[in-house]
Amino acid sequence: GAGVSQTPSNKVTEKGKYVELRCDPISGHTALYWYRQSLGQGPEFLIYFQGTGAADDSGLPNDRFFAVRPEGSVSTLKIQRTERGDSAVYLCASSPRGGFADTQYFGPGTRLTVL
Amino acid sequence: QKEVEQDPGPLSVPEGAIVSLNCTYSNSAFQYFMWYRQYSRKGPELLMYTYSSGNKEDGRFTAQVDKSSKYISLFIRDSQPSDSATYLCAMSQKHRDDKIIFGKGTRLHILP
Numbered sequence: 001g002a003g004v005s006q007t008p009s010n011k012v013t014e015k016g017k018y019v020e021l022r023c024d025p026i027s028g029h030t031a032l033y034w035y036r037q038s039l040g041q042g043p044e045f046l047i048y049f050q051g052t053g054a055a056d057d058s059g060l061p062n063d064r065f066f067a068v069r070p071e072g073s074v075s076t077l078k079i080q081r082t083e084r085g086d087s088a089v090y091l092c093a094s095s096p097r098g099g100f101a102d103t104q105y106f107g108p109g110t111r112l113t114v115l
Numbered sequence: 116q117k118e119v120e121q122d123p124g125p126l127s128v129p130e131g132a133i134v135s136l137n138c139t140y141s142n143s144a145f146q147y148f149m150w151y152r153q154y155s156r157k158g159p160e161l162l163m164y165t166y167s168s169g170n171k172e173d174g175r176f177t178a179q180v181d182k183s184s185k186y187i188s189l190f191i192r193d194s195q196p197s198d199s200a201t202y203l204c205a206m207s208q209k210h211r212d213d214k215i216i217f218g219k220g221t222r223l224h225i226l227p
Contacts, residue, residue: 004158031212040123042203042217043159056214091158095211104215106158 002026004107006092012113013082021077021110025094032075033104034067035091043091049075082114118142121204121218129226134191138204138218141185145206145216148180150189153201153220162202163189166210194225 005024013019025032031050035043045059049069060066064082069075079086089111093104121138128134136150147166151159163178165171165187171178177190187206191198201220207213 033214035217040219042119042121042205042219043215045214045216048212048214050212055212059214093158103161103164106160108156108158111156 004092004094004105006090006107006110008110009108010111010113012115014115015082015084017082019079019082019112021079021090021112023075023077023092023094023107025073025075025092026096026105029094029096029105030072031095031104032069033093033095034075034077035093037089037091037109039088046077046090079112082112084114087112087114118216119204119206119218122221123219125222125224127224127226128194130194130196132194132225134194134198134223134225135188136191136202136204136221136223137186137188139184139186140206142208142216143182143185144208147207147210148178148187149205149207149215150176150178151203151205151217153203155200159203159217196225196227199223199225 007022033048034046037043047067048056051072064080067077089109091109093106095104119140150163153159165178168180168182175192179188203220204218205215207215
């Protein structure tokens, strides 16, 4: 079946601009996570949704970052007034309800470059 | 000090060798330990998942957790060129509905 998809795959923007990154989770998965992976680093947690609500947003670095999941499926990560330090791969993961292990299935990521 | 420490490598070994990858961590609240494999320009893929201390084997892969030492390992037997990737250790406090804390990843090259 289809995995987690993310669009766009690449995004180049200028410093100060606004960007939106989209995540389509696996159908039926109720949990959705956003991570950020900088070059040479492991993924770093940003925010976790259970259904429509953000259950944990402790990883968002500042108020320029915001994410929504209005219908409990697709999620959008929004970054205002982008800075060069925001350049990274933004990964989305989803996991199903039920079962013992919280297996998070990752998408391929959106590579954001801020010039 | 980061919560999870992992040597970034790169680590180069000949095909057929046994590979040993490891991580240390500082937060004793971690209970669930994972290894992910990440190919270039792809998302991480879960390889192994273990709870608490002990060993778990899956084919050519063995994961070990030593909570007393805060040390986890992944062993790959009969390594293949297709195993060349970045291996990320990861851990969480709860078995679900919890953020995962990742190490930096170790770049592994299996030489044919």
